Amino acid sequence: MKLKTLLLAACFAAGITAAQAAEGELSIGTEGAYPPWSMADAAGNVTGFDADVGNLLCAKLEMKCQFVVQAFDGLIPALKAKRFDIIISGMSITEDRKKEINFSIGYAELANMFVVPKTSTLVGITDLDGLITALDGKKVGVQAGTTHAHYLEKKVPNADLKTYDTLDQMQIDIASGRIDAAFADRSALDDFLNKPEGKDFQLVDVNVPSSSDPTLGEGIGVGIAQENTELKARIDTALCELVSDGSIGKASQTWFKTDISRPCK
Known part of the structure; x- marks a missing residue:
């Protein structure tokens, strides 16, 4: 018993959690409600790009994956409370988040866009400055705790910002006309447009690249406790x-029909 205690203490000193040391298992926090990144069924089974990345990572590390579903804005607090070992949930690397947790290298990059009704006055705008100006006073939906929310708070402070716990909640509100536009990554908006309720909506022809503003982050990374x-x-x-071997690119082709992997720097 004493030997096991000493072994676990040594593992903690090396920055490895008790779960990993005892079982060779890596617990992964993910949202589970942001297709095609992360989807969880009623039984708690997780699929999507995040799940594929997690499984690829666990196989490479020769560890067993265990996914823990958690609301996106609660992921960082839960990681700090040691509810799981890492976060894989389409999370952008930002300076604010780096004050609370550590991140892996960025392994993916995504496009950010707005979806609006086809009858919207925002349709036809093709430049970012013009779009930012036109959003003034509009009701715009974003998911709470995301880089998209921080970006709009900074760039369009006079917009009527509506925040949602999940992507589904935001889609319901835009489909019912309660908001004028929704801002998210392109993959999430494509998911909405491919549903029957998305037939009367379209993307604004303006891509907001992550590199355009620090609030949008430095690519997608794995969240890790600072001591690990x-x-x-x-x-x-x-x-x-x-x-490098194309595994993450292949997974992204499956879910996004394009390669969003980001070369190592």
């Missing part, structure tokens, strides 16, 4: 290999 430096090093190495 050894785990971060192992994850960085594994992600670099998974990007």
